[in-house]
Amino acid sequence: MGKSVSIAVIGAGKWGQALQFALSFTLTCKITSRHIKPIENFVSLEEALKCEYLIFALPAQVVRGWLEAHFTFRGQKILVAAKGIEQGSGSFLNEIFAHYVPEDHLSFLSGPSFASEVMQGLPTAVVINSSNETLSKEFAAFFPSFIKTYTSKDVIGAEVCGAYKNVLAIASGICDGLKLGNNARASLIARGLVEMRRFGKYFGAHDETFLGLSGAGDLFLTASSTLSRNYRVGLFLAEGKKLETILEELGEVAEGVFTSEAIFELSAKHMIYTPIAHEIALILKGKEPRISVKDLLSD
Ligand SMILES: NC(=O)C1=CN([C@@H]2O[C@H](COP(=O)(O)OP(=O)(O)OC[C@H]3O[C@@H](n4cnc5c(N)ncnc54)[C@H](O)[C@@H]3O)[C@@H](O)[C@H]2O)C=CC1
Ligand SMILES: O=C(CO)COP(=O)(O)O
Structure with a gap:
């Protein structure tokens, strides 16, 4: 517990909370959301955005507007946990994030992972996808032993x-x-x-x-x-x-x-x-x- 890694989950819905729960087995993981929630290590958006590692667990359709309104790139390393294609533009999330974050700071989470089962600590396997394998491995190391991680370059x-x-x-x-x-x-x-x-x-x-x-x-x-x-x-x-x-x-x-x-x-x-x-x-x-x-x- 409590390795000196600064990491925050953005979005405290089902998936954001499950990811924070899982990562809290290995480090202190903060979480933020637009509405204050009574969750341990809940912080303001301002504080979350100072972290070196950020996990985005917002719905795909709101990602572009959220980044436009709140995000400035300061070297943060990102794991995108949403699953969707933007309606209207037909943009994939990697295309949207590419407007705000360099490709080698971006990774994407995939695989069969119901939040409710992760919340119970049940065995789960996920994939971290990035063109930057070092980044995928950095995120992979944060997951607890009940979650098996694989890495892939196929974003x-x-x-x-x-x-x-x-x-x-x-x-x-x-x-x-x-x-x-x-x-x-x-x-x-x-x-x-x-x-x-x-x-x-x-x-x-x-x-x-x-x-x-x-x-x-x-x-x-x-x-x-x-x-x-x-x-x-x-x-x-x-x-x-x-x-x-x-x-x-x-x-x-x-x-x-x-x-x-x-x-x-x-x-x-x-x-x-x-x-x-x-x-x-x-x-x-x-x-x-x-x-x-x-x-x-x-x-
Ligand atoms: N729940 C699950 O088992 C899994 C979900 N995912 C993906 O994660 C993403 C999030 O899903 P969930 O957390 O389950 O959904 P959810 O509906 O439980 O939570 C969504 C969260 O986003 C927030 N939100 C909505 N609009 C917002 C805005 N404009 N600005 C800021 N915050 C906003 C809501 O307040 C809520 O906290 C989705 O893309 C989903 O497909 C991926 C894997 C597993
Ligand atoms: O992506 C998921 C599990 O991997 C969650 O699926 P639902 O959003 O349909 O609940």
Whole structure:
């Protein structure tokens, strides 16, 4: 405990708190958020920003605005823990951060890791992705023994996997909500993996990333558990609930809702064939899920 490393988590939602909890096994990890929370080592934003290491656990859609409003680069080393693609611009998080932070100070967290299980100290494996392997290893060393860390240089692959699997988790939730059966869900997840690989390869992702923790690992986790917020969004959509009601009741972020639109736009722009993400974007705009199933079966 208490190594002399200055580190802070920015964002005290589910994931930010779980990461602070985990890192507190090996060092003193501060945390900050826009609203004061009764958490040990909670500090002001000003104090957090003085730290050498920063972990960003904000929703992807607010990252650009937050950086613009609050961030000045002073040599900080960054680990981005969000999973999503910005709606509207279609920007990946590494592209957004690149406006504010040099590439060799940036890393991205991926892999199957429900916050609630990390909070219980359950065994978990994650990947730290950066073009700067020394930086990945520095962050890896901060994790406690119940979290196994891997490093990778495939930043775009990790980002595509982390973002895309949220959309596929919504699809899987819909599939189970409609009681389409195990065959249908396995096919959906398998074809989803093929689809997200096709999308990622277009942007330069490495093949092996899709087979590992960041790809198949996080996809299998999120697309098969009610612990996933995105999967639950799918379940409720299948029940015919309105999206606004679902999101209001969820009270937490479901990144797939925004990322599906970003994938829809990027796929149209670059002519990438992404039928499942396409149908999810349409369902979120009001298309009847059962018609999407018919369309996917006949496509
Ligand atoms: N919860 C999980 O199991 C995991 C989540 N993630 C990713 O981490 C990111 C954050 O997710 P969670 O913490 O789970 O979500 P959450 O909904 O629990 O918390 C989000 C936090 O962001 C804050 N926030 C929202 N808008 C803000 C703004 N404009 N300025 C400042 N703060 C703002 C909220 O106050 C809240 O504390 C997402 O991209 C998610 O996909 C990644 C891995 C696991
Ligand atoms: O990314 C996650 C686990 O790896 C969390 O997924 P949800 O945001 O769907 O809960």
